[in-house]
Amino acid sequence: MRPLHLDKIASVTRNCALDRDVRVGDEYPCREGDVIAVRILSRKGTYNQLELVSGRFSNLKPGDTVAGALGHRRALQGYAGHIPSEIKTGDTLQMLNMGGVIGVCTSFSPEVGPPFECEVLGQVLSFPFLGQRVGEPANIGRQAGTLREKIAGGIPPVLAIVGTCMNSGKTAACASLIQEFARQGLQVAAAKVTGVSLMRDTLAMVDAGARTAASFTELGIVTTQRSNAASITRTLLAQLAEGSPDLIVLELGDGLMGDYGVDAILEAADIKATVGALVLAASDPVGRGAA
Amino acid sequence: MKLLQDRFGYPVAAITGPCTDNSAGVDNVEAATGCVALNARLESEALAAHLMKTLGLGAGVVS
Structure with a gap:
């Protein structure tokens, strides 16, 4: 276990509320959501920003030390990649999205170019109990509750927005409609229920006038998939319904034929x-x- | 629309997105599908009103 100073803390890790100064170890469980520290090795001219826990974006440069989380991605207009089965300190992995999802990139779109290469510096440790001297691997799902397998009662009317693909106008439509609904005096709650962790879309929903907006990341999920997408949706619907909104707007990220569980x-x-x-x-x- | 309706059984209340960015797209969509096509950025008021009606939410409702 050793100390490490982080230059940037990616938004995917926000459930962990990391400090800039963390402790890292060399044992890697290699689970989805495990928080690891990396050093950026390469330089990119496009798709070169990281979304921070504040929601603001920051340019990444070689030498930056970053905390991100292990996850997979299957984006037609971005990267495809997976969680490695084993990791050693000093290994090279790739940054798979702007939210700080890290894994092994297997394919990339020419639109975004090759991903950032990242040197693994250590498994970030958490110390959840007072006085604990031996850290445990930090994971964004540590405090997440159980996903619901049944829909709760008392769900207000739901508007679902689906797309043919990523970048088909779903988030713009959500934001524009939320703004109009709010102008009509409706209390709107919103959620992004599928995709890869990124705060940008839910922040846009709040900026448009949603009383509250949630995503699967708050449930400890880095990347949704067919096996958990419906349970995530049930859970988020139940959480949002607790605020008694007039309407819930759901954005189903990615397309109908993607790999994130929209179907x-x-x-x-x-x-x-x-x-x-x-x-x-x-x-x-x-x-x-x-x- | 075919996948949504045939496989999942969902009626489509409206179509939006870049395919409705101008009248060429809107006319094409409406002629081919009979579905309401409204651009969320350019015709947000009309789209919201249509959806509120579909959802059974009266305009001006304040909870």
């Missing part, structure tokens, strides 16, 4: 029973027709 949510009959309207965001006419 599992749409297949769930109990979730479908709560959805009063569904809007399709489409990039082009063919996509609109096929979706």
Whole structure:
């Protein structure tokens, strides 16, 4: 165990409320959500920012020490990558998204170029109990509750926004509609229920006028998938309904045919029973027709 | 729309996104699908009003 100063703390780690000065170790459980410290090795001209825990974006440069979290990504217009089965201090991994998700990149879109190369500096440790001298691997899901397998009662009307793909206008539509609903005097709650951890979209929902906005990251999930997307949605619906909003707006991140579990949510009959309207965001006419 | 309706059984209340960025797209979408096509950035008031009606939420409702 040794001390390490972090230059930047990625938004994906926000559940851990890390300090700039952390302690790291050399044992890596290699689980989704494990918080690791890395040093940026490469330089990028595009897609070169990191979303911080504040929600602000900061340019990454070689030498920056960053805390991020292990996770996978399957983004057509970004990176595809997975969590490594083992890690040693000094290994090289890649930054898979702007939220600080770290893993092994297996493919990238020419639009974003090769990802940042990162040298692993250590497994960030947490000390959850007073007086604890031996740290445990920090993980963004440590304090997350159990996901719900059944829909709760008392869910207000739900508007679901789905897209043909990433960057098909879902978040812009959510924000624009939330603003209009709020102007009509409605209390709106919102959530992003699928995708890879990034605060930007839920912050946009709040900025547009949502009383509250939540995402799967608060539930300890880095990247949604078919196996957990419906349970995440049920859990977020229940949490948002506790505030008695007039309306819940759900953004289903990525596209209908992506790997983040949008299809599992749409297949769930109990979730479908709560959805009063569904809007399709489409990039082009063919996509609109096929979706 | 075909996937949403045939596989998942969801009616589509409205179509938005870049395919509705101008009248060429809107006309194409509405002619091909019969579905309401409104751009969320340019026609947000009309889209919100349409969806509030679909959701059974009256305009001007204050809780």
